[in-house]
Amino acid sequence: MSKTLFEKICDREIPADIVYEDELCVAFKDIHPQAPLHVQLVPRKPITMLSKADAADQALLGHLLLTAPKIAAAQGYADTFRLAINNGAAVGQSVFHLHLHILAGRPFKWPPG
Ligand code: AMP
Secondary structure, eight states, X not given: OOOOHHHHHHTTSSOOOEEEEOSSEEEEEOSSOSSSEEEEEEESSOOSSGGGOOGGGHHHHHHHHHHHXXXXXXXXXXXXXXXXXXXXXXXXXXXXXXXXXXXXXXXXOSSOO
């Protein structure tokens, strides 16, 4: 199967502004930022969307949630950020490789539009 866009970024086949990486995940600046901080945090494993993850991914998903605040803090937004996961095209998912949007640096409305 061909690599997803985000796998290619993880493998450095496509350039990106990588702000964090470890053995399980990579984080890079969004190409069309929607806030002063807009980072994509992606698992190296190409899970298409959150609803396709399973019990074998439990530790990985926990790792992503524990890593996101560290990335926000390292970018100057400790304790004040929004995480978003679009799951499915109808709610805005355009890249079918699980990713957590880390957003910060402006007011955010609730509920999200
Ligand atoms: P989603 O719509 O939830 O699937 O989010 C996909 C995100 O990936 C969007 O915010 C895009 O701006 C972002 N994106 C698409 N291509 C790239 C790229 N080459 N580098 C960084 N971010 C990208």
